[in-house]
Amino acid sequence: MKIAILGFGSVGRGIAQIVAERDTGLVITAVADSKSGCIDNNGIDPLELINRKEETGLCGEKGITAEYIIENAEYDALVEVTPTNAETAEPSLGYIRLALSRGRNVVTSNKGPIAKNYAELKDLADKNGVRLKYEATVCGAIPIIHTLQYSLAGNKVKRLYGIFNGTCNYILTRMADEKLTYKEALLEARELGYAEADPTYDVEGIDAAIKLVILANAIFGMNKKIEDVEITGINSLTSQALELAEEDELTIRLIGEINNEKGILKVSPRVIPKNHTLVVRDTLNAVTIDTDLAGEITLIGKGAGSIETASAIISDLLFISNCHDGSP
Template structure:
């Protein structure tokens, strides 16, 4: 199947690397960064090593005549892979790219949280109207298959509640504060140095990133029809090493927990006390989500929640699902 790849940053590189294996049966026929695009000749595929080399040398992946918007609108492809940076306020330009692709009857696989959190009901309806797939496993927990686990693996189970760690940056900071008695500022600086935190980490540390992921789960899995404003949010920036030490005296630790109670329509992100022997107490940048179900009881998903190859793993799973479902047409 032919793929148009939008976004040539860390995740885009991971996707290109994974799809270079011909065993998967995908070819990249078009690619774009924020300034330019590259389109293969009919019947051929792009040499992505060449595309990335050109971008490194010139700052552009290809010709300015082929930008992302034109590729989505005019290029030949079966699946749009949208992995550009997230805009949590408007979802743009990714939201427009996805709308255009779905309206053309093209399948969409994305790891971009913005469009899915802002406009999931609209996008899902558009996909249904045009017999196109819209898949986004990589938007919530990186390589952890939480959406597929809930929709398919736990099909038929009533979910009583879902709660867990959906932001690796915060988990790393809290882990280091506990292990080394670092202050919040010291742990944050360390996370920045290691590339786990952005230069501006506000969305991570104030709970917004985890809240966006909750909205995606709430709407796509539980059909709750909520927005970011419906999520109660308390961040970790006021936590101290003393608070973690005090928690430790009772056999607890503190983690930033995102939770959904579907029946109560309650969504919350906040620091919480957790027993140190609870499955959610994972270290470093790992994600962990516990799902309490009526039939299967509690089930915990644990894995890497971010990273280029890890997110590419989720994208690949979605691509293979599209290929299986639509038979390469």
């Protein structure tokens, strides 16, 4: 299957690395970064592409834009991993619309377009007989979307809840383990690259809430917006609160929850037993799915990282490729 990649930062390069190292059946025919692009409908050598980017800062020639690639390159699926404004969902939203309109499959890691415009984009994909896949938008390498859509088919999901943000989980882990203050733990998370220079989206619970909206709309057919989520972050949490919880063999984690039966979405710090399944360490994510037939199933794994995100994208691409080959 031929793919075009928009965005050649750490995730885009991670995808190219996997294509280079493994027999996936994927052929890269076009790539664009913010300043350049390249097209070869016979296939581009992924390692040469990575080396060129590292040596020059460009993936191709200046003047070849993302829009040009979408409209002119030969590809079966567009991989959309561009830097995108979470509030406007652009430029990702425009790229996805254009590719779907051209009858091309789309795989994206960008949360904004799926959270804000899922119904519109799904309708556009259906209208043009192609697929829109977005596993990488929620919990990184954890296959939560595929699990909900396919592996638990026939089950009614009553609710799901868990840790959707690795930055917050790292901060809370360090506050509990080393008795650090919130500010100290946040500074450490920044120094290690786990927290952005502006950590607002993470620590105020907004990132987790966006992921809940994606699941609520795409999986459960709700029509939710970020404003519909009750959100309390960890930025006001004190080390004393964690110490008090510790005295009773409890701890605190930022938990996101969708109550499918009541239609309620909520993100907030919660006190839970230290031996609870969701008490994972550092930047791990963990989500429990409560079903009527299978009972509770918990998925644990890395919720971020270039290779982890690339793993989810490759999985989506191979799913599309297998479907087109007539496989399940």
